[in-house]
Amino acid sequence: MVLLIHHTTSPFARKIRLQMSEKRMLFVLRSEEPWNLSQDVYKLNPAGELPIYLNDGKIISSHYAICEYLEETNPDVPLIFGTPEQKAEIRRMTDWFDNKFYREVYRNIVWEKVHKRFARGQSPDSVTLKAGLNNLGFHFEYIEWLFEKHAYLAGEELSLADLSAGAHISVIDYLGDVPWDEFPLTKLWYSKIKSRPAFKDLLKDTIAGIIPSRNYTNLDF
Amino acid sequence: MVLLIHHTTSPFARKIRLQMSEKRMLFVLRSEEPWNLSQDVYKLNPAGELPIYLNDGKIISSHYAICEYLEETNPDVPLIFGTPEQKAEIRRMTDWFDNKFYREVYRNIVWEKVHKRFARGQSPDSVTLKAGLNNLGFHFEYIEWLFEKHAYLAGEELSLADLSAGAHISVIDYLGDVPWDEFPLTKLWYSKIKSRPAFKDLLKDTIAGIIPSRNYTNLDF
Numbered sequence: 192m193v194l195l196i197h198h199t200t201s202p203f204a205r206k207i208r209l210q211m212s213e214k215r216m217l218f219v220l221r222s223e224e225p226w227n228l229s230q231d232v233y234k235l236n237p238a239g240e241l242p243i244y245l246n247d248g249k250i251i252s253s254h255y256a257i258c259e260y261l262e263e264t265n266p267d268v269p270l271i272f273g274t275p276e277q278k279a280e281i282r283r284m285t286d287w288f289d290n291k292f293y294r295e296v297y298r299n300i301v302w303e304k305v306h307k308r309f310a311r312g313q314s315p316d317s318v319t320l321k322a323g324l325n326n327l328g329f330h331f332e333y334i335e336w337l338f339e340k341h342a343y344l345a346g347e348e349l350s351l352a353d354l355s356a357g358a359h360i361s362v363i364d365y366l367g368d369v370p371w372d373e374f375p376l377t378k379l380w381y382s383k384i385k386s387r388p389a390f391k392d393l394l395k396d397t398i399a400g401i402i403p404s405r406n407y408t409n410l411d412f
Numbered sequence: 413m414v415l416l417i418h419h420t421t422s423p424f425a426r427k428i429r430l431q432m433s434e435k436r437m438l439f440v441l442r443s444e445e446p447w448n449l450s451q452d453v454y455k456l457n458p459a460g461e462l463p464i465y466l467n468d469g470k471i472i473s474s475h476y477a478i479c480e481y482l483e484e485t486n487p488d489v490p491l492i493f494g495t496p497e498q499k500a501e502i503r504r505m506t507d508w509f510d511n512k513f514y515r516e517v518y519r520n521i522v523w524e525k526v527h528k529r530f531a532r533g534q535s536p537d538s539v540t541l542k543a544g545l546n547n548l549g550f551h552f553e554y555i556e557w558l559f560e561k562h563a564y565l566a567g568e569e570l571s572l573a574d575l576s577a578g579a580h581i582s583v584i585d586y587l588g589d590v591p592w593d594e595f596p597l598t599k600l601w602y603s604k605i606k607s608r609p610a611f612k613d614l615l616k617d618t619i620a621g622i623i624p625s626r627n628y629t630n631l632d633f
Binding site: 240255276283287290 | 461
């Protein structure tokens with residue numbers, strides 16, 4: 192049985208959970224607070240980062256390594272597929288969210304609102320938060336433009352890129368910071384993603400001490 | 413013929429160049445200053461990041477997507493190889509340098525010393541620089557410990573992880589900031605890496621306006 196060490200605020204852990212659920216893999220979760228990691232986590236992953244995948248003595252860390260490993264070892268429901276160029280497009284958009292969106296949006300919003308509060312008891316810095324919300328607008332303008340061309344992020348079918356994007360966006364949405372009505376095609380895409388069984392499980396999670404936004408689990412938002 | 417849009421200070425472009433050279437691929441380079449990207453770059457990659465791979469009408473961006481694409485389309489000299497678990501270890505260490513080392517070391521040192529100077533005419537901030545040098549020590553302690561166990565970063569053979577590490581470290585070494593004598597096994601590994609034909613080509617590059625350290629191209633450093 193797979194054990195995934197995760198935290199509900201970790202977009203990378205959410206991505207792996209969605210990937211395993213789409214592949215109909217069974218797994219159990221163990222939660223670790225990113226702002227208060229135990230020594231166990233450092234022993235399993237010296238980088239001190241979540242998630243960590245454990246299965247039958249195998250220990251894999253780095254969300255990139257875990258994703259590619261799951262694609263290779265559980266190929267029945269492929270999430271990186273097609274020609275080499277299509278695969279590159281799926282990986283480009285996966286990377287877009289895991290790096291660019293994470294750095295420009297997630298860190299400015301979720302770190303300010305959640306990590307700072309639980310790690311240091313501090314309030315968010317309004318300038319950083321505003322920068323994050325502003326960047327969110329730019330990112331959503333770009334994906335809105337992509338959704339004019341195709342139904343999913345990297346083409347006409349669901350891929351790892353959609354799971355990565357959904358994972359990151361869902362944490363921001365928990366905090367109520369997504370201006371859905373300004374981006375109708377992105378909203379349509381997210382409503383499709385949200386109604387998948389893999390996503391419904393994920394949205395049952397809550398962050399202790401923070402009430403989710405009204406939209407968070409609502410399929411008709 | 414492959415065209416790679418790069419800059420000599422970009423560790424991600426250096427990684428791709430090393431990967432293509434190890435695979436004995438022919439390519440030409442076009443340089444773009446990261447602090448002054450042309451509109452052409454944004455048209456090819458809306459993320460505004462280097463490198464960008466162009467070949468026969470195909471355009472691929474995201475260093476992660478390019479690496480995996482090259483592995484799939486040029487499999488003769490594999491750089492991600494072995495069992496699924498060995499591949500995961502290669503990808504974990506590649507990711508370590510491309511994300512953790514980049515964020516904790518590269519940005520604090522190279523951005524301060526090079527990007528800030530050319531982008532805004534400013535001097536490095538001494539606190540940020542000191543944090544970067546301090547982090548460099550922690551990263552080198554970790555890889556020194558890995559080299560006690562095996563000759564290359566992810567095992568007994570050269571892999572993509574070594575190319576990624578070499579790419580990042582070579583830019584820091586250009587600036588003369590690596591305390592080689594404190595890390596004898598890491599120094600031995602780097603001297604092997606440096607003597608490879610792929611690396612020799614890379615080390616011919618210079619950053620306009622900055623003289624490389626004495627060690628930079630020296631095989632006996």
